[in-house]
Amino acid sequence: MEHIRQAFNQFAQYYDTQREYIIPEMRQFYGTAVWAAESGNPEPDVLDIGAGTGLMSACLLEKFPQAHLTLVDIAENMLEMAQQRFAGRENTRYVVSDYSAGELGGPYDIACSALSIHHLAPEEKRLLFKRVFVCLKPGGMFVNADQADGETLYFRGRYLEYWNEFLRSGPMTESQHAEILKRRDELDRNEKLSDQLAWLREAGFSDVDVVYRNRTFIVTVARKE
Template sequence: MPALSREVAQGWIARWDRQQEGYLPDREERFTALIDAVEAGAGRPDPLVLDLGCGPGSLAARLLDRLPDATVVAIDADPLLLALGRACHDGRSGLRFEDLDLRAAGWASGLRLDRPVDVAVSTTALHWLSEAGLRTMFAELSLVLRPGGLFLNGDHLDVEDVSPALAKIEHAIYDRATRRRFTEGMPEDWRQWWAAVDADPILSGLHAERERRVAAAHHGSESGNLSTHVTALRGAGFAEIGTLWQNGNNRLLAAVRP
């Protein structure tokens, strides 16, 4: 397999960020709100932060740009996205990537932490987990998050199961924001990005490994409802739970461990 250079990784991550913006016209605004919450809620200038479902490290990099004394442990099970993140950010102080499956019991024991976690963050990732996967993930997180520690999740989380009329309005707000943002046409989408990756000889081997893992996994149904996430958090012992920022059905959900 050809070597993955920093320059190649940077190009693919920039392309990743552009295609993600097609689904999140206010992606940078949500990043900013999330990092504001870390800064306000961590309780120290050098927090230990877990980035759950980190992808290629887009959030982790922005967080360290703002809080250079933080330590970020970025966790994912996608070998290709992890490889891009490691190549792009190789040697960056305060950042390391871990290949761990958040759906698996015991993942927290593989983190090699020297102190409790102050904040756990995620963005556009946890909706991929089934309800059972969420329960496992939050149960493990509660083992390493300090008392008073903060959980922050930026994602599209719907209220269709409890408030269908409000859910319809939330989706309309999101659709209008998207049309205003992309008046000259939508960027590359998710499927197009992955097809381009598969066609790249530098990345095709990693893409094949990713496909092997996906085929071997049993994901279950996705968890796109806000109520599912809130119920799983309460089941893991989290107390105060609420939305800190919202635009349509795109929201920043927060919870505090007692």
Template sequence: MNKDSHQVKVKFDEIADKYDQQRRMLIPSFDDFYGIPVAFSGQSRNAPRILDLGAGTGLFSSFFVEKYPDAELTLIDLSSNMMDIAKVRFSHLSRVEYIVADYSAYEYSGKFDIIISSLSIHHLEDAAKQAIYAKAYSLLEDDGLFINADQVLGSTPAIHRYYEETWRAAVLCSGLSQDNLDLALERMKIDKYATVESQLGWLARAGFTDVDCLFKHYNFAVLTGRRA
């Protein structure tokens, strides 16, 4: 595990038990940010194979399970504490595989119909982002869908500052305490954002078609591509 991955693991092990309860307060566009990807993910199969990269507590996957209750899930995350919460969340399901590992380096078996990621890929350097997009493409079945719901960089420094200021004001109005906001800001020091434009280009270069930004609210965006 490299230094950056270790930092991510430590930070998210520490906040695992508080992660879910703070999501709505930390993501002003929570319903669209999580709901639009699920609505877009039309599948002809009743039981798609879904891989969640950086699955954490399984929050993002839980919305897909509502739409595809017979889905076969593979959840992978660095944080064992976060995965323990996911195991409780999906304890009623029998077709779930839990992997505590670095999703960038892990050797997967088989292919998937949908690969998703939420608020994770922004922890990677740009070269690693491009590599995980290429890996996702290679792991998808034909017509398989990749969806990344993540935080992104503003197209200019001034625009990104506006995003950050607007987000901070919204979070303070949400009821999140100043202490918890300070902890979130501390975690954000390890983030490595990239612009929507750059990431759409990387998805296209990885081979994806139907590449688009499905949703964007300031620095929260949902990016997608399909393996033709």
């Protein structure tokens, strides 16, 4: 995970400004994740896994303005940006940690993650899903807005073509575009959606579904009964 920490520390300051030019349908992607998050508690305890600059938490606060937030990320520079975003906000905690192995704390009403877990190796993802299940309260929800590989090589290629065309259509410079492709090739470790859903069920979640998919970009939701 050290190479991931270093990479994200390097571009923390401009991470948010590039999001809409990297993620197709970004607002719908994040909006669906917020829609999927449910809690019977109007002031839910929320764990943001791989929180980065706090973008996912900020979106969730539109639905749960009184939430108690715990933001966990391995890159301290990214969390510094989150601290600036939420400066002066109470009930907000920041934890610099390798969430693939570190303690998650809890119990939480909601665990969420956005565009982070796909950096882990397959077995790390599988074990993380089990650890997330344990850290949730009964009735707790796990919402993961992330990336998934195509189910076959054919669709993997089609999805990449779609994504590449979207990147080319945006306002980024040629050097910025090249940096994003380099980062994608070096850091992304996407799994098939079918595998991710199976791992969630294996972890013990009773209700598991995919509520959004735009080629590579997915939102899965899982409920602890």
